[in-house]
Amino acid sequence: MINSDAQRRALLVGIAAAAMPLFAVPALAQDDNAAAAIGADNGEIVVTARRRAEREQDVPIAMTVQNAEQLDLRGAADITAIQRTTPNTTLQVSRGTNSTLTAFIRGVGQQDPLWGFEPGVGLYVDDVYIARPQGAVLDIFDIERIEVLRGPQGTLYGRNTIGGAVKYVTRRLGSEPEFKARAELGTYKEINAILSGSTPVTDTLRVGAAFAHYSRDGYGDNLTLGREHANKDVIAGRISIEFEPSSKLFFRLAADKLWDDSNINNGHRETPGFPVATPPLADKYDTLAGIGYKGRVRTGGVSLTGEWKASDAITLKSITAYREGSTHGDGIDFDGLPSQYFDIPGFYKDDQLSQELQVQFNFDRVQGVVGAYYLDGTAAGEFDAILGAFGITQPTSGSVKTKSYAAFADVSVDVTDKLLLSAGARYTSDDKTAQVFKANYFGLGVPGPTAVPFQILTDYANGRIFSKFTPRFSATYKFTPAFNIYASYSQGFKSGGFDMRGDASVTPATRLGYDPETVTTYEIGFKSNLFDRRLKLNGAIFQSDYKGQQVTTQVPVGNSAVSFVDNVGNSRIRGAELEGSAAVTDWLRANFAVGYLDAKFLNYASFGVGASGSACIANPPSPPSAIGCYIDVSDQRVFQNTPEWSGFVGLSSHHGLGSGGALDLNANLSFRSAVHLFETPIPALDQGSYQLVDLSAVWTSPDDHWRIGVHGRNLFDKRYKTGGYNFPVPAFGNSVISFYAPPRTVKLTAEFRY
Template sequence: MSTAAKNARWAPGKLALAVCLGLAATAQAAEEKAAKAKDDPSLEVIEVTARRTVENLQTVPVAVTSLSAEQMSQRGVEDLADVQWYSPNTTLQVSRGTNSTLTAYIRGIGQQDPLWGFEPGVGIYIDDVYVARPQGAVMDILDVQRIEVLRGPQGTLYGRNTIGGAVKYVTKKLSGDPEFNVQGTLGSYKQHDLKLSGQMPLSDNFYAGFAFGTFNRDGFGKFKNTGADNYNKDIKAGRLSLAWYPSEALSVQFMADRTWDDSNAKGGYRLTPSLITGQQPYDSVYDSDTSMPTDNSVETGGEALTLSYGINSDWTFKSITAHRDGDTDTNIDFDSTKEPALDIPALYHDRQFTQEFQLNVNSGDWQGVGGLYYLDGKACGVFETVLGLAGMTLENGGCVNTKSYAAYAQGSYHLSPKLSMTLGGRYTQDKKDANVYRLLYLGIRYPHDAPATPLLVQSDFQDSATFHRFSPRAGLEYQLSDDIMVYGSYTNGFKSGGFDMRANKSVNPDADKPYDPEIVDTYELGLKAEWLDRRLRTNIATFYSDYKDMQITVQRAVNNNTDVASQVLNAGKSSIKGVELEATLAATDALQLNANLGYVDAKFKRVDFFDPNQGRVIDVSDQWRFANTPKWTGSLLAQYNLAAFGGDLVLTGGLSYRSKVQIFETPSMLDTGSVTLLNAGASWYKGNWEVQLMGRNLTDREYRLAGYNFAAPRDGSGNITGPGLGGEDTIVGYYGDPRTVSLSVGYRF
């Protein structure tokens, strides 16, 4: 990169640092006055809905991180993936060649593969509605009330596939007060965003609200051979809300949301020279080449109707009816060269209907919730593995229909004024019907092409399977004082089994067999405490998980790198243990410090792997490590409030850290070292005005998030001994955002 280009990229960062340092100097001048005031306020009460009812964070015996809309705004959180920096032992990232597909892991448990038919290990919720597919789940922060991250199995109350935890995107509720908000943002790489939101009463008991956002940015790099933007952003999102309160006991709420992502499909950065074109790795990790169009389209959304009826002062009935659907049309060039060595165009379609009936009770010594849940979902897709230089295309396609039924209940009872007991359980039954095909064609094909006669049928089968499980939870909570609570719990987690949608029976005759559910038993001890007249809050959790039948998707090049074998492993046994700390200190009436620290020790005990090249099952537990699971995570954030420039000024600055990460279960060149990011910002409020200057990744730290690894064979010295899949050495990485600076101006009417 030229000196001029480097200076151009540094200029916004220098501007942000200069402004923040200048504002900090103003803050220092006001600090003596703040210290003399000695009016140290206690920390605000944080409300969460971790147990499906509104509670004080400090009384909930679950490890929960809650970030309010104001906190996220002041910390520069732009979308759901940014939340990972403020929740210990949490990974929320954009998946590989996409822009809005989510890869989520909590405490080492998740699902890397976003292919249809596979279930996530972390449940994503919009309010009380489960989002079954990860496409479009990297939601921008738009008119949100808060985001909650629940760590550890949440199956008793949340059900499907919350074996690692749950992430709740809680939207802003309608109050009936007329309002209209507008915010515009300009930033690095020609960022230009616009957010509009508002609400108004249509009558005394009927309110309507809306939110709309458009998020746009040029690419961080280019596709060198076409000139198209790489890592650009072109997203629109909207939401409509209605609320009707016909009586004090009854409320009816409706919400509809839709997201359109037309950003370009991402091109990967080649870590090694191309065997075909001789292309060397580019200077910028955001530059790439492609042999396909960069068109990408993701449209996802849904509708939800929630009825709540207060039967009496103790009992409340709730009904949640929801529908969601999504369509994806994308082109991902795995080898990232101008030749069609290994290209993957794909189409996905999914839809889901869910119905939940819920009964809440809060009567004296009893608090609890129980209910019935039903899901009817269908996920379909087709993708091509284009081996253009070999003159052939492998086509995978099919559908999975899922019907899930569940009944659950969980309650807490006060055995004494200080001691309470929690018992709960959920019975789940999933029935899955799958059809899978895998065809070999001569020539190059795309999903939209007309039907043709294949050269070879490698898989073509239909099958059904039923999975069921009772998942219990038990716990004790003891209130040592008004400000200190300790708890211990045991929770069983369950993630449904299924079928491998890439099954290649010509290589693995058992590929059509269903894989089993995942099971985890988690034991957790926690302490939630407030000290110094509620100016210091410390929440600590330590946990141990016994993890069985972990589902791991493995793809290997076989038959001298002319074909691909896929399998979903129930990878034997593993154990996970760790500690989490979250602390907040109101050091003065103006200065607040926030810190979190997470530690995870995750180990495989046994991994039974069918090696298609050897044709037998082997134990590879000594070679494997947990993917997307850094041993250490943490952040340290300072916030300073003062009166300045005729209004209120909030200065924020912080460091976020993640230790080294292995991208896949097996070691590869993609594995990445530790990363520390520096963010800083200034938010100014006066009357209805709000102005924010935000700098993210101010040291311009380069860090890899994901990649594809179809490496060419190598000898013991690392020398390439032959071509890889498609004739190429495909080792490509995808990276986090570089340094960016943005300025936002908002007004509330």
């Protein structure tokens, strides 16, 4: 196994050296079925990264695309599996949940899933923006492909794509009846069932549906309550109706719903118990939390997409969508102990209505899209901090209403057959209104409707408007049809907001909210399909200037955990990415990707009392979260969820067995260097470098009706953290809590296709 950065660098050099002899090896035949599954142009993948159909290799954006066939052969269960094979990307289950997504791309993202906060990575399902991370750990079923776009995408996408975008694309319904039934059995008593199918009703009307039930015992136990811990109990469904009255008109009505009744994941204490000194539990998946075990997440929505081909060159498109969700449950036990030192029951709810209009055009040498976007959303919630050491309960509740208006355009011009120029622009205006209430009540437990607080900490309503113009430019030069280079400039914008945790009694300026942040990225890259497509190799180097960076900090102050959301300052992120695949023989293909990130804060304004000799900075954040002294601590801060190195090396083979069908084998080694879970290094929580090994074997029958697979993930049973909480003071139970990714799992799958 790889145990040091030096060994990792040696491995990367070895990959590059090993790729050189592959220029001369025979080509591996293109899998026509896989290509057809996502659309192809002369055997090449076709994507919609720029809201129009293009060959992947022609898009001047660093991106990774994986189709349904690739994900199936690797045994990918949900969207977080994309992290294994995508450089400079973090997609993980958030702390304390089963279905909330933590997403970072190139150092930009959102760890805190509290209501009202905007994600830095945009998630889209069939071009519908998913505003909240709750319920966003999408299970992979009935899809066509997943596209991961790195860097700001502000001139094209609905909202908040300063870090990048993840597009979850379902497939259009076929003209012939189709049916799939899949059963999965695995370790920890995993039992999954997935059904999907579609059929034409008339020559112009098609209907389809998909249903999935996922069930699994917990990876550990709640030793206080005698319940399993970190289990899975999820039902998901989707139905779609497509109407195509002519070759010029297409309509799709789609609805989806997710029910997640998995038990709460309360994490593992990394510090001894308090006040009785007990050693941490040996099993990283066990907990002593006493708050409860029930969880409940509901998300769903409906969308209507319409397309009209007004002419051979112009297509008009409308995307109307409504989504809503709620999260209820017993809450999060921040102390991880039976006693109520720091327990927080709570709930979230949200809804969003969005409308997007597009005009897509494709003339002889000019292509592009012009559009408008509107979103009206509300995110609300309440959590009740039960503070046993003080004998009080501190509820915090509130809501944020957002109305967003945007206009965008992106145009590409073929100046010559080799030189292509592209320009985009976007104007966004976000109108946000917030209400926040925070108070102290005597007693432990959720206050009743007639309870009267003895101290009101925060009680305000405020609103702000945030607007920004963001441009994008790129130039592509095609040396040959199989090799091009590009250079791009892009800017993304994420609006400001209000801290739902803000304590105005300690930080009066919390009423003013926090300002927007912007990311400006300069990028140079190349894309290639060389030697008659024996070698596909794409690479990019980039620098991002990150300004007004929004950071949430929570510190114990008196009988409260005070939250700060500040625009702490500026940073720069430099990096590189290289990914590709190469034919080794006519039955063996090597796949690889590597990402490098050098992220550094240039200045970081932190509120507090400076050390001896330190001075207050002249220009604190605007607006500051607190009245007092801010000091520059940029030399003491780091980026969270941003490994310096990430990537994978894999081998995939396809063996025709004649009348016995076909056998596909996949072996992957993914690696990530050390990461910090917060901007302040915390040795008890920081995760060291690690590697994961996955193996899959899949048999497909000669008639393609049956598919049986065995999939092993994290085969060396590596324990690694994906989130945590840090409250190491007696008043909060000396609590340092970690949340761990899944251990070694093995799964048997059987699928019938018709």
